[in-house]
Amino acid sequence: MKIDFVGKRNYFIALSLVLIVVSLISIFTKGFNVGLEFIGGSELVIKTTDNHTVADVRSKISGIRPEFEKARIIEVHALGQADQRTFSILVSPKDEKGALRTYNAEEKAEISSKVEEALNGKVVSFNEVSGDAADEIKNLTWKAVVFTLLGILVYVALRFKFAFGIGAIIALIHDVIITLGFYSIFGIEMNIAAIAAVLTLVGYSVNDTIVVFDRIRELGRKFKGKDIASVVNDSINSIIIRTINTSLTTFFTILMLLLLSTGSIKSFAFGMTIGVVIGTYSSIFIASPIVIKWVKSI
Amino acid sequence: MRSDRVRLIVSLALLVAAVVAMLLPGGRPATGIAKLFSRVKLGLDLSGGVRLEYRVDIEKGTENPSAVVDDVWTVLRNRLDSAGYTEAVVKKSFRENNSFIIIEIPDATDTTKAEKLVGSTGLLWFGQSVDERDTDPTLNPDDVNLALREGAQWYPDKDGKKWYLIKKEINNRKDLTLSGPRIIEAVPRIDQKGVAYYVVSFTLDRQFVEIFKNITKELYVPEQVLGAGSTQYQLALKKRLAIVLDDKVQFVGFVVSPIEDGKGQIRGNFTFDEAKELAAILRSGALPARLEKTTASLVSPTLGKDVLQQSLNAGIIGAILVMVYMIIFYGVMGIVAVIGIFYALIIIFGFLSGTGAILTLPGIAGIIFTIGTLVDGNIIIYERIKEEIRAGKTPKAAIEVAFSRTLWTLFDANLTTIIAALFLYYFGTGTIKGFAITTIVGIFASMFMNLVFSKFLLDAMSGAIRVRKAGGAQ
Numbered sequence A: 001m002k003i004d005f006v007g008k009r010n011y012f013i014a015l016s017l018v019l020i021v022v023s024l025i026s027i028f029t030k031g032f033n034v035g036l037e038f039i040g041g042s043e044l045v046i047k048t049t050d051n052h053t054v055a056d057v058r059s060k061i062s063g064i065r066p067e068f069e070k071a072r073i074i075e076v077h078a079l080g081q082a083d084q085r086t087f088s089i090l091v092s093p094k095d096e097k098g099a100l101r102t103y104n105a106e107e108k109a110e111i112s113s114k115v116e117e118a119l120n121g122k123v124v125s126f127n128e129v130s131g132d133a134a135d136e137i138k139n140l141t142w143k144a145v146v147f148t149l150l151g152i153l154v155y156v157a158l159r160f161k162f163a164f165g166i167g168a169i170i171a172l173i174h175d176v177i178i179t180l181g182f183y184s185i186f187g188i189e190m191n192i193a194a195i196a197a198v199l200t201l202v203g204y205s206v207n208d209t210i211v212v213f214d215r216i217r218e219l220g221r222k223f224k225g226k227d228i229a230s231v232v233n234d235s236i237n238s239i240i241i242r243t244i245n246t247s248l249t250t251f252f253t254i255l256m257l258l259l260l261s262t263g264s265i266k267s268f269a270f271g272m273t274i275g276v277v278i279g280t281y282s283s284i285f286i287a288s289p290i291v292i293k294w295v296k297s298i
Numbered sequence B: 001m002r003s004d005r006v007r008l009i010v011s012l013a014l015l016v017a018a019v020v021a022m023l024l025p026g027g028r029p030a031t032g033i034a035k036l037f038s039r040v041k042l043g044l045d046l047s048g049g050v051r052l053e054y055r056v057d058i059e060k061g062t063e064n065p066s067a068v069v070d071d072v073w074t075v076l077r078n079r080l081d082s083a084g085y086t087e088a089v090v091k092k093s094f095r096e097n098n099s100f101i102i103i104e105i106p107d108a109t110d111t112t113k114a115e116k117l118v119g120s121t122g123l124l125w126f127g128q129s130v131d132e133r134d135t136d137p138t139l140n141p142d143d144v145n146l147a148l149r150e151g152a153q154w155y156p157d158k159d160g161k162k163w164y165l166i167k168k169e170i171n172n173r174k175d176l177t178l179s180g181p182r183i184i185e186a187v188p189r190i191d192q193k194g195v196a197y198y199v200v201s202f203t204l205d206r207q208f209v210e211i212f213k214n215i216t217k218e219l220y221v222p223e224q225v226l227g228a229g230s231t232q233y234q235l236a237l238k239k240r241l242a243i244v245l246d247d248k249v250q251f252v253g254f255v256v257s258p259i260e261d262g263k264g265q266i267r268g269n270f271t272f273d274e275a276k277e278l279a280a281i282l283r284s285g286a287l288p289a290r291l292e293k294t295t296a297s298l299v300s301p302t303l304g305k306d307v308l309q310q311s312l313n314a315g316i317i318g319a320i321l322v323m324v325y326m327i328i329f330y331g332v333m334g335i336v337a338v339i340g341i342f343y344a345l346i347i348i349f350g351f352l353s354g355t356g357a358i359l360t361l362p363g364i365a366g367i368i369f370t371i372g373t374l375v376d377g378n379i380i381i382y383e384r385i386k387e388e389i390r391a392g393k394t395p396k397a398a399i400e401v402a403f404s405r406t407l408w409t410l411f412d413a414n415l416t417t418i419i420a421a422l423f424l425y426y427f428g429t430g431t432i433k434g435f436a437i438t439t440i441v442g443i444f445a446s447m448f449m450n451l452v453f454s455k456f457l458l459d460a461m462s463g464a465i466r467v468r469k470a471g472g473a474q
Helices: A009-029 A054-061 A066-070 A105-119 A134-139 A142-159 A162-185 A192-222 A228-238 A240-260 A264-294 B002-023 B032-037 B065-082 B112-119 B141-150 B206-218 B223-227 B230-237 B272-284 B305-330 B332-355 B361-390 B395-427 B430-464
Strands: A041-048 A072-078 A085-091 A121-129 B049-057 B089-095 B098-106 B124-133 B153-156 B163-167 B183-190 B198-204 B240-245 B248-253 B263-270 B290-299
Touching: A009 A162, A009 A264, A041 A105, A054 A072, A054 A085, A054 A105, A054 B305, A066 A085, A085 A121, A105 A121, A121 B089, A142 A162, A142 A192, A142 B395, A162 A192, A162 A264, A192 A228, A192 A240, A192 A264, A192 B361, A192 B395, A192 B430, A228 A240, A228 A264, A240 A264, A240 B305, A240 B361, A264 B305, A264 B361, B002 B032, B002 B332, B002 B430, B032 B332, B049 B065, B049 B112, B065 B089, B065 B098, B065 B112, B065 B272, B098 B112, B098 B290, B112 B272, B112 B290, B124 B141, B124 B248, B141 B153, B141 B163, B153 B248, B163 B240, B163 B248, B183 B272, B198 B206, B198 B272, B223 B230, B240 B272, B248 B263, B263 B272, B305 B332, B305 B361, B332 B361, B332 B430, B361 B395, B361 B430, B395 B430
Parallel strands: none
Antiparallel strands: A041 A085, A041 A121, A072 A085, A072 B290, B049 B098, B049 B290, B089 B098, B124 B163, B124 B240, B153 B163, B183 B198, B198 B263, B240 B248
């Protein structure tokens, strides 16, 4: 049984263009739900003699305000105070526009007394802190992006043909924009775990595209002179079981993570789920048509 | 087959090396299976670490205090990065009109080393040493007077055992001072003279090369003078170059040839770690403000212990599902994939244990990804084997053809990923580096597993491979 993957390629290209435009619009108008690792927030430090675990603290305080559900809770062992437990609770309160705001004095007093009641302790400090991961993104400047893309382009162009390099890169950019778009549209928190998911997607997308290209290269040599579109279609068909199996096995792991985890890991699982689907889709429907358009024969 | 024996030996050697690296002493205390991972350094998000808080002492009337705090942040970030604490976190905090810097260092239990690195202001200057003492000269009125007469000051060395009388103006020339120069390069090197120790060699920024040349010209003492009569030697002793960091003398010595290229060395019987930290401080420049330590404490994982446990459970269930799927779909060959997953994991953790690279959440993402590519590699090979068997080849011949055909597929796919990861490692910081490291190691491990060890295993099991005409293998 042979499926005609490349015949309807223009529909898929149109679909991708729509997805990219929608993603870009959302990214630039709605923006991201940025996590506290990037923007920081308000840190409340509480001392208690009760024997709470981090999970206890989370369940006890999550009802105080919506932002407390996503609080970063860390147990601090102050040197030389073994009988007391100290927890640092970091939250990012947002205003209506989704921008970080600071609590005013009354709110602080109200929150402090609620937390003290919930945990039977004493709030020792409540102040604003900067995000600790903002520099990660600042440092991952255009240089890193451009050089990474260039590195892939050069390697793929050398091992295959220049058009294959272009195809791989466009597929990659396509995947990253759409995945970021999904983060923006669904308001999933952007945090370190989300960045990790996007990075993983970069690897996955490139890897998947190259495997398809490799088959196109092989069949192209075998059937020299055959129409490039049908070579590409045969190639995709001949490795479709591999594509399905690989996507499924990756999907299992990620799905478990999406179902069973909470907090920042959920952002990772979300990005990976979207990424696996988009990455597989783009190597078949985006990267390969570009090759068809640019290459007359292998 | 002979080549299979080579494959087995190389695979086992790598496995043994990884296990040895994991079992070396020096890890966290642990029991049972956890002992295997006790040497893997975990990031702040996974294991917690040390948290230091400093108040930034900004002089009153400073025009733009938040810019000063930003500069302090940048210097500390550079310093921690170049001393190898790339996973450390530096945060700014504000309260009661004061600015604070919070530094969190993963998997650390001892704060002293980090405090030395962070607390040091890092102001480097060059001077002329005119005298020295073995006891504290500031307690001796004669020595105090001597300092006043010379227009110089006594400074202790870094161990506080020796004191040097140092002038900031070389030979009292007002135009010959050099304080807080920008240093473009500083690296620890093995001391050529005393093999057991390290020196720090540095290169000054171009704009300071000329002044440094003039200083060394002024202090230049021909080598033969050092061996000549004692009066000449006594005079030379008053013309020694002193390198002072944070008002502690790092180095005092004769200038036996004027230095024209702005390159110098600080010798001081440093251990490698000391030299590395000193180099980091020199490279990152001086702090624009003094820091005053307010608290030091140990913190639990920033990701939250509860979140970690859930993710671990999810990971284990996911892995089992993958293994079951592979065995159902590929039969005997699926078992090879399962062995491969364990093999690659041991190699990755062996590498992390052996090198002391820090594992963070993005690092784990990298491991999951490489396991994904490992399974993908298996699937590509197995599909090829099935294809060849259906085309009428015997399993043994099919394996040979499948491996020679897929070698370049896997090579290209994996090498492109490694290229991307290398650029991320080079340009990224902290957690992104963490992702890049496990990805690079993981891809190498899975490539090795797929192309070398799997080949051996499949050859050994070839008799048991059955393929139906279409669909799955049995």
